[in-house]
Amino acid sequence: MKEVLKARQAEMLKALITASVPLDLDFFKDKFEKQDRTIRYDLGELKEVCVRHKIEICYLTKQGYYIPAAQKTKASKLLVQCEITSRMGLGDSSGEERFERLYLYLFVQKDYITAEKLAAAYYISRSTLSRILGKMEEWFGHTVSLKVRKASGYRLEGDEMALRRLAVRILAARFKGSYTAEDWFMLLPPELKGKLMLRDIEELSQSIRRLNSRYNVWISNASYLNLLCYCMVRRLRLRMGCVVGETAAGENGGSYADMLLEELSDPGKGTSQGELEAFTQILQENGIYIQKGFVEEARLTGTIHKVLSYIEEKRGKDSFHMEALYQDLFEHLRNFLNLSAQGRAEEENPYVLEEVREHYYSYYQLARDCGEIIQREMNLPYQELEICYLAVYLYKNSLQTERTGKNVLVVCATGKGLSHLLTLRIKNVFPMLNVAGQISPWQLSKVSDLKDVDFVISTIPLENKLVPVIKISRILSEEDIKRIRDFLKYGNLVDEIPMSQRNEASFGAKEDPFLLREKPVTEEGGLVEAASILSRLILTLLEYTSKFPPKYRMSRDAMLGMVIHMSMAVPRWFEESSQEEASEDFEREYQRIRKKDPDIFALMEKFFDLVEKTLRVRISISERVAFFLYITEEV
Incomplete structure (x- = not known):
């Protein structure tokens, strides 16, 4: 038997699932514009439903309500399966959200809808509805309008793409920070529930990912969400018979836009020339250029050949899959040059820069040299982020396993106990290092051949002169991390290096490693x-x-x-x-x-x-x- 929730209770459960911090009573009072008594009553009923499914809604003093991380997956399933008794009235929504919900309701209506029906859908009076709709005209802007007929009611009017763009903006704002089809379905506004199924979202998401992989398209998460939202909105409108342009498109040219549009459309529907042009424009707005015209391809081809010749000279012919590398560079550089021609640039991501420099340093060095060639030949500044992307392409197409850093031997007093924790921590902070083993000083004294070890990290003083030794504390402190980084950077003994360099310890430079990024604990795993x-x-x-x-x-x-x-x-x-x-x-x-x-x-x-x-x-x-x-x- 399905559980039944009031619409407001469903929204409360959704907020608790998606929240990263406890939510206090004031949060719910502000969100739903209700008094303490009403909020507490709804939370009490919601707790009873959750208990039946072994889900806790806990309370933390002075902080608020939360659902334990381990139970959020189960709570999400409950929310998807619950029957919602009614759509929430607009009294539970604030200014901007009222306009957005009314817009989406009208957006999925093919014909005029009467004031009586619209007011009844939101449990408000006609006078209140009239007052809200009157303020919506300013919110619409100049591209969309509300057409009113005395006998028929209300209907959205405007350019089809303008109508879609506004719906996309609303959806993308709701989906921000979410990553799975189940999350997107859960976050769908009530007006679109029943119009779009979870299966629709999964199909659209899988199609985009599949084509992105086939055409080697890299886009940011924000651009991906914008594209997905457009595809969802487009599917809704096509089902209503609302098409951009009626002229049939020409023969499929095999481009990314052609193929993705065809995969996202039902046979014989949604592939008009207007739809293709509109879709191409959406792709370009999200940093995906699939048309020729902005780039001189002959010049680009010549530049890439010079880059490949330089790579062969430096690394040899058998170091990379040259054909695959050529294709990757061509697609990526064409996209970069198209963006540059439009005066646009991808925002730099410090995390990407740090990760590539740290984990793929040898490829980064080669990419930096290649970037100078590209900058000189194409007469365009080549950004640091593009150099990092180029380094990743080099790594992807490499025929050799990179020896990113060095083989290191960890020496502790006994080679047991805390040495295991120290080794684990070294691997965590320096993933580019190859920890060859952990031994005691006595065991080290019996080793005569250290040819495969580049240096030793030791918690005690050593007299071994076969390889460099870096002395650290037993817990790998911030100063220890800096000493190892300096050694890796300069290749000299640490004592000879000025210690005024920037502190690059992972503790201060990255997020706390304990922050949970993976799925919560489930019964199965x-x-x-x-x-x-x-x-x-x-x-x-x-x-x-x-x-x-x-x-x-x-x-x-x-x-x-x-x-x-x-x-x-x-x-x-x-x-x-x-x-x-x-x-x-x-x-x-x-x-x-x-x-x-x-x-x-x-x-x-x-x-x-x-x-x-x-x-x-x-x-x-x-x-x-x-x-x-x-x-x-x-x-």
Whole structure:
């Protein structure tokens, strides 16, 4: 039997599923313009429905309501399967949203709709409807208008593409930050539910991805969402018989636009010349150029041949799949030059730049030289982001496995225990390094041949002179990370390098590694995913402890004890969504640490806050004090 939810309750559930932070009562009051009593009543009924499906709506003091990350997948399925009793009235929507919802309602109507029917659909009076529609004219702009006939009612008027663009703008704003067909279906406005099925969204999404792969088209997530929204809106309008241009298109030219339009259209429908031209324009607006004309292809071809000749000279003929590389470069550079001809440029993505420079450095160096050739031959500035893309194409078509950095041997006092955590952390911070193994100094002394090892990372002083040795602390601190980076960058012994370079430790340069980007824990794959979460939790703890001032450097035993303690504490955090308040003794100790060790306190509180927000758990004061004791007991 299907669960039944009020429309407002469905919206509440949707907000809880998509929220990345707890939502307080004021959020729901502002969103639905209702009083405390109404919101609490709806939340109470929603909780009862969720409990029947083993879904919790938890409450965090002074923060708000949330659904645990592990249960959000189940909650999404419940929302999709629920029966919604009625569409929400416009009283539950604010200004801009009222206009958007009325517009979408009218957008999917082929004929005029009477004022009575429109008012009844939203549970408002005709006078209220008339007042809202009167203000919509300004919101429409000059490209769309509302045609009124006294006997027939209301209907949207305007250029078909203008009508579609406005609908696309509304949908794209709703879909921002979502990545799956299930999410997009869940976020569909009520006016489009029933008009578009989940199957429609999956088909459109798969078609775009398939053609992008076939034609080697790279677009940003924002452009992809805009294109997907246009395809959804277009499908709706075609079903209503609303077509751009009636003249049949010529023979399929085999271009990206031709093929994608054909794949997205039902046989014999939606492939007019007007539809093709409109679709081409949408592609261009989203940074996908498939037409000739902006680029002198002969000149582009000549430039690419010079680039390939340079690559052969530097790396040899057998280093790359030259034909495939040529095709990739041709398609990508044509798109770049088309953008440049229009005075447009793709916004630089610092994350992409950092990742390519760090993980594909040798290809990046070659790409930078190739970029100079392209800039000289095409007489256009070649951006840093384009050099990074070029590096990725080089890597993609390489016939050799890149030895990005070097083979490194990790040496610890025993080669066991914390050395495993240290090795894991080195791999996490320096994924380009090949960790050949972890051994003790005694084992190292028995090794006579280190020809396959480029350098050693050791937690203790070594006299080995066969390869360079970088001495670090047991927890790979921020200073240690900098020393290793400097060594990799300059190829000299660290002590000879000026230490005033920019601090490039991953802790300060990237997001916290523990932030959950993958699907939440599910019943089917719970063990693997739970282990992954615990692993990232340990790595994040090590990241934070590496920031401790020197006087708080922890011994191996203390560090190992804290890691073991946390591993055993995590299940308690999940089980105790509302823990008992701390005793006076724990509260007193907590405040003492806060005053006596403010630097440590601030760092660990940031860690606790990150864990609570990510896992949707509460870490009690007594649990926090236990962590602090591991840190401060030796000071």
